[in-house]
Amino acid sequence: MEARWGKLARARNPVFKAPIPMSLSTAEIIAQLTALLGPGGVIADPAQMGAYLNEPRKRFHVPAIAVGLPATVEQVQAIARFANEHGVGLIPQGGNTGLVGAQVPLRGDEVIISLSRLDKVRAIDIAAGTMTVEAGMILENAHKAAEAEGAMFPLWLASQGSARIGGVLSSNAGGVNVLAFGNARELCMGVEAVLADGRLYQGLSSLKKDNTGYDLKDLLVGAEGTLGIITAATLKIFPQPEEFETALVNVASPEVALTLFQSLRERAGSRLNAFELIPWIGLDIQLRHGMLDRDPTAGPSPWYALVEISRMKGGTSGALQSALEAAFETGLVDNAVIAESLADRTRMWDFREQMSECQSREGASIKHDVSVPIAAVPQLIAEGSIAAQRVVPGIRPVPFGHMGDGNIHFNFSQPVGADGKAFMAGAEPVHAAIYEIVLKLGGSVSAEHGIGQLKTELLKQVKDPVALEMMHAIKNALDPKGIMNPGKMLG
Ligand SMILES: Cc1cc2nc3c(=O)[nH]c(=O)nc-3n(C[C@H](O)[C@H](O)[C@H](O)COP(=O)(O)OP(=O)(O)OC[C@H]3O[C@@H](n4cnc5c(N)ncnc54)[C@H](O)[C@@H]3O)c2cc1C
CATH class of the missing domain: 3.30.43.10 (Uridine Diphospho-n-acetylenolpyruvylglucosamine Reductase, domain 2)
Structure with missing residues (x-):
């Protein structure tokens, strides 16, 4: 295979055993x-x-x-x-x-x-900080189950009204709280799963310490259903914060956003739950298409940072306000709006969560879910935007997302008035340009969405060949006949 992204010209692309032919009609x-x-x-x-x-x-x-x-x-x-x-x-x-x-x-x-x-709560243990639920439970229902006991399960995604725990774990989903609580893998203490041959792996556990060999839970989480079927999971739950302080901050550039992120981290530490970057074009599209009832920002700005700090019981209020005042005093930022009500906070989050959907109102878009070391995010956005515009003049960069995790959804809307089908037919050189920069910066070509059937060829080209061989060895050991989600991830 031609190695378009250089680094892995050395990939050996081990061949996975084809599934045995079906003997039944x-x-x-x-x-x-x-x-x-x-x-x-x-x-x-x-x-x-x-x-x-x-x-x-x-x-x-x-x-x-x-x-x-x-x-x-x-x-x-x-x-x-x-x-x-x-x-x-x-x-x-x-x-x-x-x-x-x-x-x-x-x-x-x-x-x-x-x-x-399979969507029931099996147990909630507030003292241990755990909740055991079946794999088919809708993520939002897991939130509600934790809340009913005064606790919080902090994995929040725009798709939480439909996504289910087994899917969230199998895709090792991220979302907007990874900064403070980690992704799905870090929020999972143990799983129960049916293996390809029907055996039941009983790995539900609430132990914080267990050094008795390989971490099999971590193999099943993020496996995209290629190693077994998760039937239940023990999840970490946390005390509910007393309050969330949320703001939309006008930032002049991704570099300014990075400096602001660092200063908020210094002040708020792990209470900084979210730091999301949104470009002006996102606001423009949403306002033009009537997706927001009013502008949630403090006014026009090339970029916005949606930041959220949590306050626990007994903590001091106003931490975000004083952190932003410090940023004003140093001249780092000059305008921001702090949510004063739940409605304000909801409007700010709607603005962020509608970023993916809003692009479809502007025609076709080419998407990349990538991550780089956080300090390299500004360079990724700058170089990626120029590279894509060189490939498709008039292409509109819409990079947004989890800046605090170094995870940018580096999307591009079609040029105004362009033919959507023709634009998408030319996606490959745009992908190549972006992935080349991501790999140069030491990043990942799939930050949180996974490989599935979309990126199997890409994975072969960019993944370390020894890692690929290990992955195939694990797959062959646990699913020798290749019946679990055939063709996905490893191809
Ligand atoms: C609007 C929108 C916003 C999103 N935002 C985010 C985001 O911020 N962060 C993020 O990470 N993702 C995001 N996603 C992607 C997606 O919602 C997540 O990946 C989610 O975790 C998938 O859950 P699901 O139940 O829908 O899984 P599915 O789509 O049904 O399945 C996903 C994978 O998990 C496997 N699987 C499902 N259930 C099981 C099981 N019980 N055992 C073994 N394997 C299983 C499937 O085979 C497949 O490989 C978003 C998607 C949408 C549509």
Whole structure:
């Protein structure tokens, strides 16, 4: 394979064993699934599979044989045993909100296993700071379950009303609170999972210390369903903050945002929950398309930083205000608006969370979910914008996102008036230009969305070859017949 991104011309692209050919017809597979799950547990009519096949990016349009809806862990085990015996590919699915096509078919001969019926809270232990829930629980319901006990599960994503715990863990999702609490992997203490051959790995644990060998939980988290089906997880929960102080700060450039980030970190430490960067074009698009009832910012600015600090019980109020006053005094920033009500805070977060969607109102967009060391974010944005504009004159850079994590969604809207299809047909050289800069800066070509079927070829080109061999060895050991989410991640 031609190494377009240089670094990994050395990649050896180890070949993964092809799944064994299926020995059953489609009708036989559906009949067997129905025998295992009952008629209400199987969707075999293509007209009723839309919710499981239509993914958010609308890029992948391959049918599935059926959707299985197990209601118990034992049913998940029975499906795996059956699929392993007959070489049937299984795709574990949560809320179908993934952005890299990992949760939808690649070949058309797979069965989707939706965990949506396994959605109960198993236990909440406030003293231990843990909550054990089934994999099909919707993320927002996990938030509510923790809140009902006066606690907080701090993984917040714009897709939290649909994404489910198993999907969130399997894609090692990030979101807006990674800065203070880490990504899904760091928020998970243990998992229960059905392996490809139907065995149950009982790894639910609330131990903070356990040095008894390999961390198998960390293998299953972020595996995109290629190593097993997570059925439940023990998650970390935290005391609820008394208050969130939220502000939208006008910043002149990403460099200024970086300096502001460092000064807020010095003052607030781990209470700095979020530091999100948004370019002016994002506000312009949202206002023009009526996506905001009013401008949530303090006025025009090339960039905005959405910052949030939490205050715990007994803590002093006004930490964000005094930190921003210090930034005004040094001349670092000259305008900001601090949320004075829940409505203000909601409006600020809506502005941030609508960044992805708003681009579709302006036609086609080319997207990159990348990360670099935080100090290199300004260089990434500057060099990436110039490089893309060189490839497509008039292209509109819309880089936004989790600046505090070095994770920028480096998106580009089509030139005004351009033909969307032609613009997308020319995406490859834009990707190449951005990934080359990301790799030069020591970054990652997938910060939080994963590999799925979108980036399998890219992974082969950029991942360390020894790491790739280790990944294949693990896959072959745990799923020798290749039935778990075939073709995803490792290709
Ligand atoms: C509007 C929007 C905003 C988003 N914002 C963010 C963001 O800020 N940060 C971020 O990281 N992501 C974000 N995402 C991406 C997506 O929401 C997350 O990746 C989410 O964690 C996926 O959860 P899901 O339940 O929808 O998983 P799915 O899409 O159903 O599946 C994702 C992957 O997990 C696997 N999987 C699902 N369930 C299981 C299981 N029980 N066992 C094993 N494997 C399983 C699937 O096979 C697939 O590989 C966003 C998506 C949208 C649409």
